[in-house]
Amino acid sequence: MQVFPFVVVVWILGVGLYGIVTSRHLVHQIVCLIIVQSSTYVLLLGVGYVTGAVAPYFFDVPVHTPAVDPVVQALALTDVVVEAAVTALLLAFAVQAHKRFGTLDPQELVQLRG
């Protein structure tokens, strides 16, 4: 099916968002955000895919072999780096939230005043 990977994208996005909305633990919520962001990797790689083409590495294949788009693959790499940065910062905030409020349940945190 031609659109199947794009359906997978929105499925991953939806599952991740559902997790964020219903989460009862900040660390779980951060993992859900990672899942939401994973959908963008599938989207980027899906957009650049060429049927029957090889990966854009010409070490052991001739230079003019049809290959998939390297630009979106490089973008996916940027995406991963940004995700790592965001996750690190959010985990640090979760540690501080636990220290300050003694809970990691986002629905309890809402009821507390900063």
Place this chain on the structure above:
Amino acid sequence: MSPRRRVWVFLAAMAGLAAFYLWGLAGLPGFGSYPGPYGYIINAIAVHQTNATGVVSAVNFEYRGFDTVGEEFILFVAATGTATVLRHLRGERERAPADEDRDAPPTSEAVRMTALILTGPTVVMGWYLASHAQTSPSGGFQGGVVLATGLILVYLAGRFLAFKRISSVDVTDAVEAMGAGGFAAVGIGAVAMGLAYLTNFLPLGTIPGAVSSSGTIALISFFVGVEVGAAFILIVSELLDQTLLLGPGSR
């Protein structure tokens, strides 16, 4: 808002998103029929222009090098930010080192053994990845993360104090700054020679895909590997440090 109401609001929003997404999908070329032209152009010229057979690395460290400087500094700033957010608060004190062993959850012998065995190969693997960006699917970002994993395995092997020794904040900070600064300096080096920022000014080598080929691509990838490795070790050790802290009035 009650959890049940929240789920209903979410489902309504998701239905709207799905509708827009399907609408957008209708205008997207089908999976597997990438229309180009950028990917095709770069695939056609990159090996000839840079002598790098890994075109993704060529895009990252050459054609799009300026963006990658920014990307690297995102990670740099994130490590700094984590350290700032996790700084010692007023009233917090560090637990006496003697308590450490008692509070750490016991690690099973199997985990310790596996971690010890894997440390060496993981570091070698990370080094290989960081230094072969120009030839194969690898590069500084991947290599740096694997390098950091190798050192974090030391912690998993139950050697918390050894991990703290090799990841002392002064050393990791300096190494991280060296990696980030090295990348920027390669670009400024090109400017000093009268070329545009991040122009590939080193000899490209003769054989495409050789380790010595591709000029600054390999060099930048090495600096990125150093920066990323140090940044991850810094972030992980900042988070691990938290287990040693006693907050005001807690526990």
